[in-house]
Amino acid sequence: MQNTDNNDIRLVVLDMAGTTVADDGLVEEAFAAAARHLGADPDSMVDYVRATMGESKISVFRHLFGQETRAQEANKAFEAAYAALVDAGRVAALPGARETIEELRSQGRTVVLTTGFARTTQDAILAALGWQDLVPLTLCPADAGSRGRPYPDMVLTAFLRTAAADDVRQIAVVGDTSYDMLSGVRAGAGVVAGVLTGAHDADALRTAGATHVLDSVGGLPGVLT
Template sequence: MTERTNLVVLDMAGTTVTDDGLVERAFGAAAQALGVAPGTARYAAQLAHVRATMGESKISVFRHLFAGDEDAARRANAEFEAAYGDLVTAGHCEPVPGAREAVERLRAEGRTVVLTTGFARVTQDAILTALGWTDLADLTLCPADAGGRGRPYPDMVLTALLRTRAVDDVRRIAVAGDTSHDMRSGSAAGAGVVAGVLTGAHDEAALRTAGATHVLGSVTDLPDLLARAEAGR
């Protein structure tokens, strides 16, 4: 039997929460607010970068898109977060089927569960409220809670460890997410399980290339994966 995994760090959009194109729609609103019109080469290039960096802290994405203009990056990020929040409030936000039950099972088994995001706290809270998830996990974290860098840095995973004190060894952490940045974050933190899920942005090849130890159809498969690993199967 292997060491028990007592800390589980889960991404939100694309992993436990369906994205349904909301990131791209919110980006469109932010881009237009800063004068980047759909149909232009600049818009297409920026959208391609947004797609490639799913899972990364959104302010970091906008700092790349508006390199050298911190004011523009911050305004774009504010427009993005406002647009995403409006979409969530309008009802365009649903859980990945079975995600709530998976979190409840993990906690019932005595594991600490932390939900993380690349969004700002205000957007994360809007999602949690819309889904009725404000008390679902033991802890929720956004990049600002972990020093501001977000993914692909390991900061949110390590902050989860420090805040919860659920484990004394990073190898007893499981990280699950739908993007390459999630995988890189988990790997950099030294997590024993870094599970990619296929309900979001990136495919199996991208997840494995970025360091996934396992690739699952959905986060709902994670409790069984941990149980099998701990039973030595």
Template sequence: MTDTQLKLVVLDMAGTTVADGGLVEQAFGAAAERLGVEPGSADHAEKLQYVRDTMGESKITVFRALFGDEEKARRANTAFEEAYGELVDGGRIAPLPGAEEAIRRLRAEGRTVVLTTGFARTTQDAILTALGWHDLADLTLCPADAGRGRPFPDMVLAALLRTGAVADVRQLAVAGDTAYDMLSGVRAGAGLVAGVLTGAHGEAALKEAGATQVLASVALLPDAIAEFEASTGR
């Protein structure tokens, strides 16, 4: 019989384990202005709304959709990453309440924890450095590490392959604050796909995208996993 205990936990960062205080929107504003999008214009408002709607998706993919050609998308992405990095360095970021404790508890229970992001590696590393989190999880992944970002399942499956922690996708738990996190977990075949209400999307959007359960915060995830295993005899 296959052991389907949830031994690998894949967690999103911004909005799920990390509070960034709206830095994504601020960094987008800086990037858009550099590409000639006038602040306060209808074009700016439309593009900003798209950024909000696609929270969790790989940022380069978002910029490709917004600006239409690869050269502009890469310029926008570079400007975004630079602006976000400066804001992070300015101390504008913090762990969400209970997130660090939840990660430590999951690892103490023998589970492998992987942190994922839609940002580039340089920005992910800046966040990890600012929080002192480089050794908190077993592995960290960004879209470039896996092939494609969310909503594709690549980062979740890369976590499985790189850690070797599980033999079956049903032994995976995925948690995040956006519909894209939910889609990536569902498409990877994860046994548990948990939405959290500390970020971009609300309960309805998370459930519509496939969340098996919705939690007030990631701090509740260890108990939710324990309850899930108990209820399924795992």
């Protein structure tokens, strides 16, 4: 199979929390609130939560709580807690993230933002940042048949909906977790780039298939040119 040159990347699928949006422990804080809501000890779950950063949140709760009704209740509590943090002004863009997205678009590349959060939470984050019109498409697991990362579904949904690329090798997938990397590898993306501004370190990102490891998303335009 012939490799696609990085300069031929036409579709860039960017994660949000930890990649373009500062996390600052907000995900763990919201998880702790959800665990307490169900009468569980957050400290007993934190290692699993950290290891599965990037995965669809409902999938994490299904693993932790087993029963679907309890998982759904926990997920609702998590989304409510995170929404309250957004409303409190606790969410901010990572330095240079907006400028990077604008630069990628000025290069003629289509940019899609993805998340493991529910649509309501994703929309609240976008509104808080003033990013509602920054990219042509944003996706959450529900937009891709409910399967989030590490499945390739959101990446492939971006590929199909935007029609920006002719070949999956013309896709770049960028994120801060092993699950982001796995989703990119499974989608056949030509560039799978990990950033060190979020949950997982360089070794974890490379082990999961990263073709590049960057200090931040700001290094991406240079990789693609």
